[in-house]
Amino acid sequence: MITFEPFVAPIVIDKISIVLQVPTEMDKKAIVQFLLHGLEDTESGFQKAYPNNTYANAFTLSIKAPLSGTDCVLIQANPVKKTNAFLRVEFNPSKAGTSGMDLLRQHCAAFLDYDYTTLVKAGRVTRMDVAMDLMGIRLDDLAARSVKLKKSTVHSAVDGGTETVYLGATKGNRRIRIYDKGKQLGETGQKLPSFPVTRVEAELRNVCMLRNIPALGNPFTDVGIWYLPEANFAGEDHIWRMFLDSVSRRGLRSALKQIPDSYRQPFNDALHACPLGMWDPGKHWAYWPKRVDDSELLLEACHWPKEHQKGYQVA
Numbered sequence: 416m417i418t419f420e421p422f423v424a425p426i427v428i429d430k431i432s433i434v435l436q437v438p439t440e441m442d443k444k445a446i447v448q449f450l451l452h453g454l455e456d457t458e459s460g461f462q463k464a465y466p467n468n469t470y471a472n473a474f475t476l477s478i479k480a481p482l483s484g485t486d487c488v489l490i491q492a493n494p495v496k497k498t499n500a501f502l503r504v505e506f507n508p509s510k511a512g513t514s515g516m517d518l519l520r521q522h523c524a525a526f527l528d529y530d531y532t533t534l535v536k537a538g539r540v541t542r543m544d545v546a547m548d549l550m551g552i553r554l555d556d557l558a559a560r561s562v563k564l565k566k567s568t569v570h571s572a573v574d575g576g577t578e579t580v581y582l583g584a585t586k587g588n589r590r591i592r593i594y595d596k597g598k599q600l601g602e603t604g605q606k607l608p609s610f611p612v613t614r615v616e617a618e619l620r621n622v623c624m625l626r627n628i629p630a631l632g633n634p635f636t637d638v639g640i641w642y643l644p645e646a647n648f649a650g651e652d653h654i655w656r657m658f659l660d661s662v663s664r665r666g667l668r669s670a671l672k673q674i675p676d677s678y679r680q681p682f683n684d685a686l687h688a689c690p691l692g693m694w695d696p697g698k699h700w701a702y703w704p705k706r707v708d709d710s711e712l713l714l715e716a717c718h719w720p721k722e723h724q725k726g727y728q729v730a
Contacts, residue, residue, distance in 0.1 A: 419610075421551030423693050426706045427509035429616065432542040433534060433625055434500035443501055447492050449525055450474050460518070470494050470503065476522060478506075478515035486510045488519055504534065505542075508710040516711040535713055538625040545634065546616035547699055549691075553611045554580075554595045556644050557691065558667040561591060562637035567666030572598075577663050582638065589634055590618045615640070626713065629704040635696035641667075645689040649681050658682060 437443050450472065453461030464473040470491035477487055488506040511519065523531040549557075555576050560567070564583035572578040578598075583590035596614035597607055617634035643662075648655040661670035667686075671679060707713065 419551060421549065421693060423695075423699055424548040424550055426699060426703060427546050427548075428507075428543065428706070428710050428712070429509055429546045430505065430507055430542065430544040431540060431712070432503060432505040433538040434541050435502040435504075435534060435538045437501040443493070446502060447472055450490060450492060453522075464489060464491075468495060469499070476519070478511055478518045486515065488515075500539070503541075504538075508712055513711060516714070520714075531714075535625055540622040540625050540628060541620065543619045543622050543628070544616055545619070546614050547635075548596055549613040549615065549693070551610050552613050552642075552691070554578075554593065554613045555663070556642060557593070557613065558641045558643055558662050558686065559591075559593055559615075560639050560667045562639075564589065564591060564637075565668070567668050569664060569666050571664065580666060582666075588620045591635070591638055592616045592618060593640075628712070629707045631703065633696055633700040633703075635700065638696060640691040640694045641686050641689050642691040643689065646685040647688055648685040655685070 437446065450461065453474065453476075454463055460477040462475045462477070464475045467473070471493040472491065474490045475487040476490060486507055488504060488511075491503040491505075492501060494501060494503075506515075506519070508516070520531040523534060557580075559580055559582065561582040564587075566582070566584050568581040569577060570579040570581075572595075577595075579592060579594040581590060581592055593613065593615050596612040597610075599614075615635065615638070619634055622628070623631065643659060646655070648658075658670060658674075661673060664670075665673070671682060674682060
């Protein structure tokens with residue numbers, strides 16, 4: 416068993432979806448033809464993906480991801496609803512690494528005409544998941560609450576423990592997920608860590624232009640996390656245990672609401688005395704611009720020629 420001081424791992428961009436408006440019918444046809452041609456080349460890494468009710472053409476591009484061996488970029492074109500952006504690209508930057516991003520840029524140069532920088536300058540981020548991992552911390556030892564996101568939902572595991580805590584509505588522009596990352600790795604056949612890992616993840620929708628993500632506001636700033644083993648409840652132990660059971664089933668906000676106002680103060684006092692000391696959203700988010708830089712999502716933005724700034728539309 417490895418023992419160490421628990422810590423917060425650096426922020427990762429776990430998923431990003433980018434859409435692009437393509438200016439002419441000729442360009443649209445050229446993009447689809449390029450993608451179809453990629454299917455004929457067995458060494459291109461392209462495979463046909465199942466189309467959904469949003470896009471008529473869907474492809475995956477295999478990239479060599481240093482952290483997981485192989486990962487895929489989803490490329491969708493030709494929307495069923497013509498008011499939607501013509502092209503959509505979705506992938507996991509944290510898995511892609513330098514080699515995966517290089518391969519993506521190479522293929523973009525072929526079907527976007529002006530290279531990957533077209534995506535950087537004119538692409539709009541419709542979804543982005545950003546996450547921090549609490550290394551050495553068990554999910555069952557935590558309680559979390561957001562000041563602004565009023566809705567909370569808890570999904571329980573088969574063994575009765577907490578599997579995922581959700582803060583915020585499913586279709587909102589921001590939703591926080593807190594879950595057992597180690598368990599997720601095991602369920603997907605990946606190597607299990609030798610210590611607990613709890614992931615705190617913000618799912619963001621309708622985010623901003625891709626070129627503007629370094630200036631993104633902190634999505635974790637109103638999220639509080641408490642470390643329950645350090646709580647000192649000024650009441651009977653069995654009452655505190657029942658409260659913790661309610662937290663694990665309803666979430667912290669709903670569990671507190673079950674307690675009449677006149678009896679709630681001792682529970683608030685116990686929580687206020689046990690914040691998770693290493694959780695400091697402002698301090699962690701200060702490194703966000705550097706993490707965007709490390710992801711290489713905007714690598715070629717500074718080399719975009721002025722003569723290429725016309726044509727492709729802002730999505």
